[in-house]
Amino acid sequence: MGIRFNQVSYDYSSFAQGLYTAIKDINLEITEKHEFIALVGHTGSGKSTLAKHMNALIFPTSGNLEIFGHLITAKRNKKVKYNDIRKKVGLVFQFPEYQLFEETVEKDIMFGPMNFKITKEEAKLIAKESLNLVGLDDSYLLRNPYNLSGGEKKRVSIAGILAMDPDILVLDEPTSGLDPAGRRVLMDLFKDINEKTGKTIVIITHDMDLVYQYFNRVLVMNDGHLVFDGTPETLFRETDMAKHHLDYPNTIKVLNYLNQNLGLNMNIYQKTNEAALAEIKKAAII
Numbered sequence: 001m002g003i004r005f006n007q008v009s010y011d012y013s014s015f016a017q018g019l020y021t022a023i024k025d026i027n028l029e030i031t032e033k034h035e036f037i038a039l040v041g042h043t044g045s046g047k048s049t050l051a052k053h054m055n056a057l058i059f060p061t062s063g064n065l066e067i068f069g070h071l072i073t074a075k076r077n078k079k080v081k082y083n084d085i086r087k088k089v090g091l092v093f094q095f096p097e098y099q100l101f102e103e104t105v106e107k108d109i110m111f112g113p114m115n116f117k118i119t120k121e122e123a124k125l126i127a128k129e130s131l132n133l134v135g136l137d138d139s140y141l142l143r144n145p146y147n148l149s150g151g152e153k154k155r156v157s158i159a160g161i162l163a164m165d166p167d168i169l170v171l172d173e174p175t176s177g178l179d180p181a182g183r184r185v186l187m188d189l190f191k192d193i194n195e196k197t198g199k200t201i202v203i204i205t206h207d208m209d210l211v212y213q214y215f216n217r218v219l220v221m222n223d224g225h226l227v228f229d230g231t232p233e234t235l236f237r238e239t240d241m242a243k244h245h246l247d248y249p250n251t252i253k254v255l256n257y258l259n260q261n262l263g264l265n266m267n268i269y270q271k272t273n274e275a276a277l278a279e280i281k282k283a284a285i286i
């Protein structure tokens with residue numbers, strides 16, 4: 001089942017700018033089984049708009065979506081159980097401020113699970129476990145989310161979605177604003193959840209190093225269009241990334257630079273620094 005976009009377009013309308021078409025004619029299928037997908041694209045390319053469709057937070061202006069069997073069209077349909085959709089597809093917003101609203105971290109994370117007919121004690125336990133999963137200790141439970149740092153807010157908003165245990169997780173730039181160690185911890189957590197539970201995880205990111213190292217499917221947005229859907233390997237080998245206003249991973253850039261300037265012929269398609277270093281050693285220039 002999962003999520004299927006059929007010819008979806010979405011217009012924002014504002015008094016100042018009139019209509020602005022943010023995503024155009026999107027056809028896309030995301031299954032609920034074990035996918036680990038990166039969604040990339042230049043600023044303003046439509047990634048967040050696409051993500052907001054995935055749990056019916058916004059409705060397409062034209063075209064339709066099928067989300068776990070529910071048909072989503074431009075019009076709100078009384079028969080569609082939107083709560084069911086939100087339970088199946090969890091969306092972590094790009095800006096955690098929009099997601100956090102309770103007076104303590106604990107209450108915030110408990111909010112979702114409390115809708116699922118469980119006891120307060122059970123919800124508290126889930127809140128604590130989810131918080132620990134994202135790398136924050138129990139001392140955060142009674143703190144006010146408003147007073148947390150950007151990175152801490154981000155982690156709490158992720159914990160809130162993990163606590164709901166959805167089948168598909170959609171995370172809008174979950175690692176932006178985190179320090180490099182924090183970024184790795186979270187990426188390892190997402191990969192771990194994906195591997196152990198088989199849940200599908202969609203992650204919006206600008207970090208091509210992460211895309212190359214962690215993902216097996218990547219979607220590229222450019223000016224509202226979905227212009228690529230395939231493996232990172234194919235994307236970086238066969239696409240002119242500049243055409244999409246995007247960069248290559250650092251390993252590819254560095255190895256290519258060395259090839260060009262030292263007349264070498266190294267295989268530039270190395271995913272990690274370690275692999276790149278091994279390739280350089282093989283070329284015996286160090």
Ligand SMILES: Nc1ncnc2c1ncn2[C@@H]1O[C@H](COP(=O)(O)OP(=O)(O)OP(=O)(O)O)[C@@H](O)[C@H]1O
Binds near residue numbers: 020041042043044
């Ligand atoms: N509420 C809104 N009203 C009008 N236009 C909007 C609104 N929200 C987004 N847009 C426009 O729609 C386009 C797509 O926005 P979106 O937030 O989906 O991009 P994005 O790819 O997530 O960008 P970023 O990488 O900066 O987060 C942008 O040009 C943006 O200016």
Ligand SMILES: [Mg+2]
Binds near residue numbers: 047048049172
């Ligand atoms: Mg965005």
